[in-house]
Amino acid sequence: MDVSVSRSGGIGGLRLVWEVDLDREPDRESWEVLLHDIPWDEVPPAPPEPDRFIYRIRCEPHEATLAERQVTGPWRELVDRVRARSEPRRAASGPRRAR
């Protein structure tokens, strides 16, 4: 089971993706406790703010998109933990264009 955090936006518009494969984590149980607390379906829509980050967080079958200022509580704990456990991959925000 994978947890992925994609961060886009920011003044640079640079997208980063962090992914953790829970099957390879030594403390899978504590991840599951944390994931159990995530209010996947209770994220209110937030108006976009200039240059702020946007987080798309996924753990099958769940997915949620959060404005930076909504990443608090268990969300923040999850994001910080995923970031601490993986190196970010830089991903294009759109399809690569041929030149």
Add this chain to the structure above:
Amino acid sequence: MTRMRHAIVPPYLLARIAAVADERYPIAADAARRSLVRDAPVREWRLRGELPPFAHDRLPSVLPDAPSSPDRRISDAQGSETLPGRLVRREGQPATGDDAVDEAYDGLGDTHRMFDRVFGRDSIDGTGMPLEATVHYGDRYDNAFWDGERMVFGDGDGEIFSGFTNSISVIGHELAHGVTERTANLRYQGQSGALNEHVSDVFGALVEQYTLGQDAGAATWLIGEGIFTDAVEGRALRSMLEPGTAYDDDVLGRDPQPAHYDDYIQTREDNGGVHLNSGIPNRAFALAATALGGFAWEHMGRIWYATLTSGRLAVDTGFHRFAGETVRAASERFGADSRETRAVREAWAAVGVAPEEV
């Protein structure tokens, strides 16, 4: 800023502009004076065949032109994500010695001065609202943003980003988000979002050019020059003149900005690619400005400011409507057959955007 400035206007000409142009071209005279003041020591060192003994070309703290009257308040988040943080420098207080604090203070002053002296706008709201900024936000925080009340600057991670206050264009970009919010209020999504980003890049670049006394040909047209560490293969976050060429780095990848409407990027990320598709109008602006030559804030800046504040832009304005409004603003100010209006039309055509008739 570590880049050497290219002095394209010879000193004798600057002196002449400063001396005689006052009545008809007060802003050109002002820019010439500030350029003379700034460049004087550099010229002396150059005459002696030496490099100037400083790495960062900062402006002198006292300029001969009449200053504007900003009300700046710089706070320090001290590495936390709590806003506003501790107030560390108010208007008129001396430099603190903390680079981020003093760069934010100076950059906000430069931005205020351009909006005030060129466009007659006193601060973000036009009525002298305090300019509030927080620096040292977060832990190795890789961003700068406008939160509706203040400009917020991170220190960067030290590996890719070296901090966000050392680029005037970034500071101007953030303040301009405040101006857009108070005027056209372009919705930060899709095309209107890319236009919101574009307007911030325009005024960010113009602040840098105005502060350095650069004409359109001498300007870099880069946004965020100097915020990458030396490890990054790149010049800046974006190039307005050549979108897609600002960086090409092993870690960062290649600058993904499109330069033509045919390459408009549809994506769910970044509010619909607002920081990507802004490359298209950015290039139109820079093309027209460089075709016209001279100081971009004098012609293109005025056209874009008039467009932004015309009251004619809907919050969800798209590229074609916006282009039409810039043609209208250019015609109103300079005449329908003026070279300014022609330059605007040709620039939009060059990026594949046909201005709507408005």
